[in-house]
Amino acid sequence: MNAEAMSSLLSYMLIYATPIMLAALGETLAEKSGILNLGIEGIMAVGASTGFAVSVALNSPMAGLVAAMLSGLALGVLHELLVDKVRINQIVSGLAIAIAGAGLADVVGSGYVGVSGKSLGYRVNIGILSRSPLTSWLNGHSIITYLGIILAFIIWAALRMSSYGLFLKATGENPYAAKAAGVNIYRVRLLATGIGGLLAGLAGSYLSLVVYSGWFDNMTAGRGWLALGVVILGAWNAIGVLLASLFVGYMMALPYVAGKLGIHVNANLLQSIPYIAVVVALAAAYMLGGEHRLGAPSYLGRSLD
């Protein structure tokens, strides 16, 4: 493989990994608090279409970005309320949000199909990186990508060292013990799921404001579900999630450089690779450890009584 193809493969990897990374990091927070949010796919879609619609309407991609995050936050909070207040099964509530969200996104975006919008911009250019083909792929991405990577390290450190991290982990592992220790577990769950939604919304707007600068139906194309797989593959560890999303990003990037690499296979077959890869990787991960050993929070998916 020549250096140029490799460099563009890695560059695409970062682009594809970014939304998955953001959504998966957010979902890691939610799951650490014990709440499984299967709605990520729908929240991402709402973020993408809302973000784009607001960006066009106000002629400000930044406003779109904020709107996307707020809509994600709202849906994350909704999920927590449905789960903890209305006591709907977490899987059902998540699926409902995934389905309703996808529909809502299409309705919101229906007037914007084919409209071309401004790109968010804020591309980071670090001169030193671009000089060598070994590092040039790292250069020139949207600031969101770099923020996502930094966020992974921040979350990792916070979970390991801060008392907020401790409260979060304790809530997802044993909410009753956490409560006994004075933690307001419902607030923790609300915050974690809300931030999780916010990041999923941000991930969606990265697609519509940075990658495509537009909106079309089914823009998220399963990235939200991939993010949920990435949380498991990353073993509920922020750095692990970062690496797993790079893995999935790599798999998603392959079809786009296949030609350069001399591979001529139907694009559809290539595009199915990441989904199959995640199934295989999940199987391998469970074979090695099983959910508990991997690090699934003990109360994940269970309702509080």
Add this chain to the structure above:
Amino acid sequence: MPRLRVARRTSPPSMALRVEAFILPLLVVFAIYAFLLEAWHVSVVKAVEIIGMQLASGDSLRRVFMASMPIFFPALGLVIAFRAGVWNIGAEGQLLLGMIGATWVALFANLGVLTIPAMVLLAMLLGALWALIPGLLRGLLGVNEVLTTLMLNYAAAYLLNYLVEEPWRDPHGYGFIKTREFPGRAEIGLTGIILLATILTVAVVVVARYMRIGFYMQVLGSGFKAATYAGASPLHLIVASMLMSGALAGVGGMIVVSGITGMLMEAGRMSPGYGYTAIIAAWLAGLNPIGVILSSLFLGLLVESGFALQSSLGLNVGATMLLEGLLLLAAAAYRFMEEYEVRVEP
């Protein structure tokens, strides 16, 4: 300040209360939906009129019925899986595999009068095999089936797209991405569909209610330990429920290619998410196989109305999905109201 307190019911709710618990969330959902329609400048009155029109003529009734069948068969299978506590969210992918199987028979096997039965069988087989993968992964390794079934939905769509784009593509299709049109022997009629629906509904009722395996699947649904104690093998039950629901989803796919489109096109044009709608049908029916008939017809009506609303009022079909998601919440809220009571405390 008065507080709302949620507590588990101490006695089973009365029939009147259950009806109330069923209707109330639905009313709330429709109210929310109506509000949204108005917010999007779509007249609710007109929308209701258009939905009513779907029921007005024989022709449109037939379309509603046809739209409900690809929801009905997968939903029937999901009833089995969900009762066993197996979260098969992969009906969509299994349905697409059913289309692939049925299409292969229709285009490449000349079986005469046996064509339709062969299409059904191959559709069931491929749907079941597609479901077998997550079933085995869950049963043997404990891999969360929600994610694997979902991943395979996407993989199935890409596989189907590949088939219609390359090997099975109609060379005389004027640039359209589709297969040849099916020969007449491969097109199932209304009678055939009703017959198939009747046979499979009876089969599911028998399996779920009158056979050991159905009984033990339900035991599994109420707990792993209880199933083991009862002498059943959770692995076998998980795999069996996956195979059954996959096969029935496959039938749904067969109905689409054989009864509605008469050819295979790209996945996005073949299914507006029948497999996902089926999840809602199963839940709305309270996981009751007979109830699924009604819920599927109802959802079929919504899907058809969705298309009509798009063409006449310009409402994106996404609105239908939005409504479906809300309905799923309503179905879940019904369970909540059955199990819990909300009291206002001063």
Add this chain to the structure above:
Amino acid sequence: MRDAVNTSRIAVEFIEVTKKYPGVVANNRVSFKVYEGEIHGLLGENGAGKTTLMKILYGLEHPDEGYIKIYGRIAGHRSPRDALREGIVMVQQYPSLIDRLTVEENILLELLGAGIKLGRERLREALRRIGEEYGLKLRPRAYGWQLSMGEKQRVELAKAILLNARILILDEPTTILSPVEVESLFRFVRRVSEKGVTVLFITHRLREALEVCDRITILRRGVVVGTVESSEATPARLVEMMFGSTPPQELKAPSTGRPGGVVLKAHRIWVRGDQGAWAVRDVSLTLRSGEIMGIVGVSGNGQRELAEALAGLRRVERGFIEVDGARFSRGYNPRIALNLGVSYIPEDRIGVGIARGLSVAENTVLRDLWWNKFVRRGIISWGRVREHASRIISSYGVKAPGLDVPVESLSGGNIQRLIVAREIERNPRILVAHNPTSGLDVSAANKIRRMLVEMSLKGTGIILFSDDLDEVLSLSSRVAVMYAGRLLGPLERGEINSRRLGYAMASGVL
């Protein structure tokens, strides 16, 4: 008494403490005193009221009558958190740490709950100091799931020090420990008592009580029998106090028919508990048709795991089980057990014994659809099932509003009746019964006992695991004792009496 004991200061005083639960008096006018710096044993068999009393002291339960004085002041605490303010800390029998948090984090969380803020560095330092001072080996950075039960207990002990415990309650602390760990626990206990901490040591093991305690209070059926100084007590005297001085109760089993051939055999089996540790160690037993073999022991000594292994629910890791001549070193499962005629009444009736979402009628045949009695040509005859269910309900006195109501809506006692009825109605060759009468009223319990005897007369071999010594004595022809995963005995008729069994249950020596 050791110098550490300060007899001039009374740390804890129980005054006429009474606690009633429906149907039982757990503590009946309990009064005694505990000195500062004393290691005070609390001895009694299952259900003597030790744990209830300590829960009251710890604020988890509230007395119906009477009160407790802490250092002369009437204690008003109503919760563990209040208790902590009084310096009272309890270490549970099975310490539970949060698996996915490190030892450090587990401790930090509880300290925060107690209002103590400590940085990680300072905590680490403190733990190091405690480790040296009290001989507690700790791994602050290890995760909860990586710790053995003994290590978890050490974490709890260290936590107690950090919480500045004045009064430390240890609930059966030795059941989860290896002999070496028991020694180091004793060293720890002596060490803290020298620092003025008062220790309440709940146990049912005589040797340990005599070895580590300064004084021992014996409870029997909720009543204080007396408080003795360890230096003056003998094992025989303690057993008498624990089980009563009435003439030892002899076996009064009805003459069971002639015990026939061997129907069930376990040969040197090893079985793991839920935590992965060995729960059953090298147990062998032989059951003949027509006999009732009792197995007694303080709960948690491996009875549940042994029962589950015999019924096929738990894997036998070493050794083999033989049912009716068929030998299984692996591959034995509940289905095979059922086919070979093994019925099982599990201890955990809600979690294991029923399918919670299903109806009463369905639960009466939960394990019986494998045969053709209710299934014809693969089709379940619900008519037959309902007949069966209504017969069971009426003849076993199961109170249910109908056959189709969810089984979960029945009371615990009625669920128990349903399970017992289902397992007996099958006419098994072998019955493994675990606490079959617990939670039932006297007449219902007696009815089930009579049924067990009748079954044995008809040739069923029965293994009766029971916490109720009287029940076992009145039914069994042989009795074995389980202690720390091992089976002692069985003793034959003529060798058995309540005192000897009680001694074995408390000491591990038959």
